Amino acid sequence: MGKLVSQTEIKSNGDVFHELWGSKPHHIPKISPDKVQGCDLHKGEWGTVGSVIFWNYVHDGKAKVAKEVIDGIDEKNKTVIFRAIEGDLLELYKSFVATLHVDTKGGNNLVTWTFEYEKRSEDVEDPNSLMDFAVNLTKDIETHHLK
Template structure:
Protein backbone atom coordinates (compact mmCIF):
# COMPACT_ATOMS: atom_id res chain seq x y z
CA UNK A 1 0.00 0.00 0.00
CA UNK A 2 1.33 3.42 -0.94
CA UNK A 3 1.12 6.84 0.61
CA UNK A 4 -1.17 9.59 -0.60
CA UNK A 5 -0.02 13.16 -0.72
CA UNK A 6 -0.61 16.64 -1.97
CA UNK A 7 2.03 19.26 -2.76
CA UNK A 8 1.18 22.88 -3.61
CA UNK A 9 3.31 25.79 -4.80
CA UNK A 10 2.16 29.29 -5.77
CA UNK A 11 4.55 31.40 -7.82
CA UNK A 12 4.15 35.07 -8.73
CA UNK A 13 3.91 35.40 -12.52
CA UNK A 14 4.59 38.90 -13.83
CA UNK A 15 3.92 38.08 -17.50
CA UNK A 16 0.14 37.72 -16.91
CA UNK A 17 -1.93 34.87 -15.57
CA UNK A 18 -4.18 34.86 -18.64
CA UNK A 19 -1.13 34.22 -20.82
CA UNK A 20 -0.03 31.29 -18.63
CA UNK A 21 -3.50 29.73 -18.59
CA UNK A 22 -3.81 30.13 -22.37
CA UNK A 23 -0.41 28.51 -22.88
CA UNK A 24 -1.15 25.35 -20.88
CA UNK A 25 -4.78 25.06 -21.91
CA UNK A 26 -4.74 25.82 -25.62
CA UNK A 27 -1.06 25.86 -26.67
CA UNK A 28 0.88 23.35 -24.54
CA UNK A 29 2.93 22.46 -27.63
CA UNK A 30 4.48 25.96 -27.31
CA UNK A 31 5.86 25.29 -23.79
CA UNK A 32 8.98 23.78 -25.37
CA UNK A 33 9.71 27.17 -26.96
CA UNK A 34 9.50 28.97 -23.61
CA UNK A 35 11.36 26.37 -21.51
CA UNK A 36 13.38 24.26 -23.99
CA UNK A 37 15.82 22.81 -21.44
CA UNK A 38 12.94 21.31 -19.47
CA UNK A 39 10.28 20.54 -22.09
CA UNK A 40 11.12 19.14 -25.51
CA UNK A 41 7.57 18.73 -26.81
CA UNK A 42 3.89 18.14 -26.25
CA UNK A 43 2.04 16.01 -28.78
CA UNK A 44 -1.69 15.64 -29.20
CA UNK A 45 -2.71 11.97 -29.24
CA UNK A 46 -6.49 12.30 -29.19
CA UNK A 47 -9.00 15.15 -29.26
CA UNK A 48 -8.05 18.84 -29.39
CA UNK A 49 -5.78 21.06 -27.33
CA UNK A 50 -7.97 22.93 -24.86
CA UNK A 51 -10.73 20.30 -24.78
CA UNK A 52 -11.64 18.04 -21.84
CA UNK A 53 -11.14 14.39 -22.71
CA UNK A 54 -8.14 15.03 -24.96
CA UNK A 55 -4.95 13.03 -24.51
CA UNK A 56 -1.52 14.58 -24.78
CA UNK A 57 2.03 13.34 -24.34
CA UNK A 58 4.84 15.45 -22.91
CA UNK A 59 8.54 14.89 -23.60
CA UNK A 60 10.64 16.51 -20.88
CA UNK A 61 13.96 16.36 -19.05
CA UNK A 62 13.82 15.93 -15.27
CA UNK A 63 16.84 15.26 -13.06
CA UNK A 64 19.01 14.95 -16.18
CA UNK A 65 16.92 12.18 -17.74
CA UNK A 66 14.59 12.29 -20.75
CA UNK A 67 11.08 11.30 -19.71
CA UNK A 68 7.52 11.09 -21.03
CA UNK A 69 4.11 11.69 -19.54
CA UNK A 70 0.86 10.74 -21.26
CA UNK A 71 -2.03 12.67 -19.76
CA UNK A 72 -5.78 13.11 -20.01
CA UNK A 73 -7.09 16.66 -19.84
CA UNK A 74 -9.58 15.93 -17.09
CA UNK A 75 -11.07 19.37 -16.41
CA UNK A 76 -10.82 22.96 -17.63
CA UNK A 77 -12.44 25.96 -15.95
CA UNK A 78 -11.91 29.08 -18.05
CA UNK A 79 -13.56 31.31 -15.45
CA UNK A 80 -11.29 30.10 -12.64
CA UNK A 81 -8.34 29.72 -15.03
CA UNK A 82 -7.62 26.14 -14.05
CA UNK A 83 -6.76 22.92 -15.85
CA UNK A 84 -6.34 19.37 -14.54
CA UNK A 85 -4.08 16.75 -16.09
CA UNK A 86 -4.57 13.11 -15.01
CA UNK A 87 -1.50 11.00 -15.57
CA UNK A 88 -2.19 7.90 -17.67
CA UNK A 89 1.23 6.53 -18.68
CA UNK A 90 4.89 7.42 -18.57
CA UNK A 91 7.80 7.57 -16.19
CA UNK A 92 5.83 8.84 -13.18
CA UNK A 93 3.47 5.88 -13.35
CA UNK A 94 6.40 3.57 -12.52
CA UNK A 95 6.30 5.09 -9.01
CA UNK A 96 2.75 6.34 -8.52
CA UNK A 97 -0.62 4.61 -8.66
CA UNK A 98 -2.45 7.90 -9.28
CA UNK A 99 -1.12 11.32 -10.20
CA UNK A 100 -3.12 14.49 -10.85
CA UNK A 101 -1.59 17.86 -11.76
CA UNK A 102 -3.73 20.99 -11.43
CA UNK A 103 -2.62 24.42 -12.61
CA UNK A 104 -4.69 27.32 -11.30
CA UNK A 105 -4.25 31.08 -11.72
CA UNK A 106 -5.21 33.39 -8.86
CA UNK A 107 -5.06 37.17 -8.91
CA UNK A 108 -4.72 38.89 -5.55
CA UNK A 109 -4.12 42.62 -5.17
CA UNK A 110 -3.17 42.86 -8.84
CA UNK A 111 -0.60 40.06 -8.58
CA UNK A 112 -1.05 36.88 -10.64
CA UNK A 113 -0.06 33.63 -8.94
CA UNK A 114 0.42 30.36 -10.79
CA UNK A 115 -0.51 27.57 -8.40
CA UNK A 116 0.66 24.03 -9.09
CA UNK A 117 -1.04 21.25 -7.14
CA UNK A 118 0.24 17.68 -7.30
CA UNK A 119 -2.05 15.00 -5.84
CA UNK A 120 -0.72 11.48 -5.85
CA UNK A 121 -0.63 8.01 -4.39
CA UNK A 122 2.66 6.14 -4.37
CA UNK A 123 2.85 2.48 -5.40
CA UNK A 124 4.90 1.65 -2.27
CA UNK A 125 5.66 3.30 1.06
CA UNK A 126 9.31 3.76 0.10
CA UNK A 127 8.60 5.94 -2.98
CA UNK A 128 9.69 9.54 -2.39
CA UNK A 129 7.24 12.40 -2.52
CA UNK A 130 7.57 14.29 -5.85
CA UNK A 131 9.23 17.38 -4.35
CA UNK A 132 11.82 17.57 -7.14
CA UNK A 133 8.99 17.51 -9.70
CA UNK A 134 7.28 20.42 -7.94
CA UNK A 135 10.60 22.27 -8.07
CA UNK A 136 10.78 21.45 -11.80
CA UNK A 137 7.36 23.09 -12.31
CA UNK A 138 8.40 26.17 -10.31
CA UNK A 139 11.56 26.55 -12.41
CA UNK A 140 9.60 26.00 -15.63
CA UNK A 141 7.12 28.71 -14.57
CA UNK A 142 10.05 31.11 -14.08
CA UNK A 143 11.45 30.16 -17.52
CA UNK A 144 8.08 30.91 -19.15
CA UNK A 145 7.85 34.23 -17.30
CA UNK A 146 11.38 35.24 -18.39
CA UNK A 147 10.67 34.26 -22.00
CA UNK A 148 7.54 36.43 -22.16
CA UNK A 149 9.02 39.38 -20.28
CA UNK A 150 11.97 39.45 -22.72
CA UNK A 151 9.54 39.62 -25.65
CA UNK A 152 7.62 42.55 -24.12
Protein backbone atom coordinates in the same frame (compact mmCIF):
# COMPACT_ATOMS: atom_id res chain seq x y z
CA MET B 1 -2.87 9.74 -1.02
CA GLY B 2 -0.33 12.52 -0.93
CA LYS B 3 -0.65 16.17 -1.84
CA LEU B 4 1.91 18.87 -2.61
CA VAL B 5 1.08 22.52 -3.26
CA SER B 6 3.38 25.31 -4.45
CA GLN B 7 2.60 28.93 -5.26
CA THR B 8 4.71 31.21 -7.44
CA GLU B 9 4.05 34.90 -7.96
CA ILE B 10 4.47 36.00 -11.58
CA LYS B 11 4.54 39.45 -13.13
CA SER B 12 3.55 38.24 -16.60
CA ASN B 13 -0.07 38.14 -17.71
CA GLY B 14 -1.96 35.41 -15.82
CA ASP B 15 -4.59 35.08 -18.54
CA VAL B 16 -1.88 34.37 -21.12
CA PHE B 17 -0.26 31.86 -18.74
CA HIS B 18 -3.57 30.01 -18.28
CA GLU B 19 -4.24 30.04 -22.03
CA LEU B 20 -0.80 28.56 -22.69
CA TRP B 21 -1.41 25.56 -20.41
CA GLY B 22 -5.08 25.18 -21.27
CA SER B 23 -5.03 25.39 -25.03
CA LYS B 24 -1.45 25.87 -26.29
CA PRO B 25 0.82 23.55 -24.27
CA HIS B 26 2.56 22.57 -27.54
CA HIS B 27 4.24 26.02 -27.39
CA ILE B 28 6.02 25.15 -24.13
CA PRO B 29 8.94 23.24 -25.79
CA LYS B 30 9.82 26.43 -27.69
CA ILE B 31 9.70 28.46 -24.46
CA SER B 32 11.71 26.07 -22.27
CA PRO B 33 13.51 23.56 -24.56
CA ASP B 34 15.98 22.49 -21.86
CA LYS B 35 13.08 21.18 -19.74
CA VAL B 36 10.40 20.18 -22.27
CA GLN B 37 11.42 18.76 -25.64
CA GLY B 38 8.02 17.76 -26.96
CA CYS B 39 4.29 18.12 -26.45
CA ASP B 40 2.14 16.21 -28.91
CA LEU B 41 -1.59 15.79 -29.16
CA HIS B 42 -2.52 12.08 -29.23
CA LYS B 43 -6.30 12.39 -29.04
CA GLY B 44 -8.88 15.16 -29.17
CA GLU B 45 -8.20 18.82 -29.82
CA TRP B 46 -5.98 21.36 -28.10
CA GLY B 47 -7.85 23.11 -25.31
CA THR B 48 -10.57 20.51 -24.79
CA VAL B 49 -11.35 18.26 -21.85
CA GLY B 50 -10.64 14.62 -22.62
CA SER B 51 -7.74 15.41 -24.94
CA VAL B 52 -4.63 13.27 -24.52
CA ILE B 53 -1.21 14.92 -24.57
CA PHE B 54 2.18 13.20 -24.77
CA TRP B 55 5.12 15.01 -23.16
CA ASN B 56 8.89 14.51 -23.61
CA TYR B 57 10.84 16.23 -20.85
CA VAL B 58 14.04 16.11 -18.82
CA HIS B 59 13.64 15.73 -15.05
CA ASP B 60 16.53 15.16 -12.63
CA GLY B 61 18.88 14.91 -15.62
CA LYS B 62 16.97 12.04 -17.25
CA ALA B 63 14.78 11.98 -20.36
CA LYS B 64 11.21 11.12 -19.36
CA VAL B 65 7.80 10.77 -20.96
CA ALA B 66 4.26 11.31 -19.76
CA LYS B 67 0.90 10.73 -21.38
CA GLU B 68 -1.81 12.81 -19.74
CA VAL B 69 -5.49 13.37 -20.22
CA ILE B 70 -6.92 16.81 -19.60
CA ASP B 71 -9.56 16.19 -16.92
CA GLY B 72 -10.67 19.79 -16.64
CA ILE B 73 -10.31 23.30 -18.02
CA ASP B 74 -12.09 26.06 -16.16
CA GLU B 75 -11.78 29.37 -17.99
CA LYS B 76 -13.54 31.37 -15.28
CA ASN B 77 -11.34 30.11 -12.44
CA LYS B 78 -8.27 29.68 -14.69
CA THR B 79 -7.65 26.05 -13.78
CA VAL B 80 -6.30 23.16 -15.84
CA ILE B 81 -6.23 19.57 -14.54
CA PHE B 82 -3.88 16.94 -16.01
CA ARG B 83 -4.08 13.24 -15.06
CA ALA B 84 -1.21 10.87 -15.89
CA ILE B 85 -2.34 7.77 -17.78
CA GLU B 86 1.04 6.44 -18.99
CA GLY B 87 4.73 7.18 -18.58
CA ASP B 88 7.51 7.41 -16.04
CA LEU B 89 5.41 8.91 -13.25
CA LEU B 90 3.19 5.84 -13.13
CA GLU B 91 6.20 3.65 -12.37
CA LEU B 92 6.35 5.39 -8.97
CA TYR B 93 2.73 6.40 -8.41
CA LYS B 94 -0.54 4.49 -8.82
CA SER B 95 -2.19 7.79 -9.70
CA PHE B 96 -0.90 11.30 -10.35
CA VAL B 97 -2.96 14.43 -10.97
CA ALA B 98 -1.46 17.89 -11.52
CA THR B 99 -3.69 20.94 -11.19
CA LEU B 100 -2.58 24.37 -12.37
CA HIS B 101 -4.48 27.40 -11.11
CA VAL B 102 -3.76 31.03 -12.00
CA ASP B 103 -5.13 33.75 -9.73
CA THR B 104 -5.25 37.04 -11.64
CA LYS B 105 -6.62 39.31 -8.91
CA GLY B 106 -4.62 42.45 -8.28
CA GLY B 107 -1.41 43.65 -9.88
CA ASN B 108 0.58 40.43 -9.67
CA ASN B 109 -0.60 36.96 -10.55
CA LEU B 110 -0.24 33.79 -8.50
CA VAL B 111 0.40 30.40 -10.12
CA THR B 112 -0.50 27.44 -7.91
CA TRP B 113 0.56 23.90 -8.76
CA THR B 114 -1.12 21.08 -6.84
CA PHE B 115 0.02 17.47 -7.16
CA GLU B 116 -2.24 14.73 -5.83
CA TYR B 117 -0.74 11.26 -5.96
CA GLU B 118 -0.79 7.75 -4.55
CA LYS B 119 2.59 6.08 -4.10
CA ARG B 120 3.14 2.54 -5.35
CA SER B 121 5.11 1.78 -2.15
CA GLU B 122 6.30 3.42 1.05
CA ASP B 123 9.81 3.62 -0.44
CA VAL B 124 8.72 6.11 -3.09
CA GLU B 125 9.60 9.70 -2.28
CA ASP B 126 7.14 12.57 -2.49
CA PRO B 127 7.46 14.34 -5.86
CA ASN B 128 9.31 17.37 -4.44
CA SER B 129 11.85 17.50 -7.27
CA LEU B 130 9.01 17.35 -9.80
CA MET B 131 7.37 20.29 -8.03
CA ASP B 132 10.69 22.16 -8.30
CA PHE B 133 10.63 21.32 -12.03
CA ALA B 134 7.09 22.78 -12.35
CA VAL B 135 8.07 25.94 -10.47
CA ASN B 136 11.20 26.42 -12.60
CA LEU B 137 9.16 25.84 -15.75
CA THR B 138 6.70 28.47 -14.50
CA LYS B 139 9.60 30.91 -14.11
CA ASP B 140 10.88 30.11 -17.61
CA ILE B 141 7.44 30.87 -19.05
CA GLU B 142 7.23 34.10 -17.06
CA THR B 143 10.65 35.21 -18.33
CA HIS B 144 9.61 34.42 -21.90
CA HIS B 145 6.40 36.45 -21.61
CA LEU B 146 8.15 39.43 -20.03
CA LYS B 147 10.54 39.79 -23.01
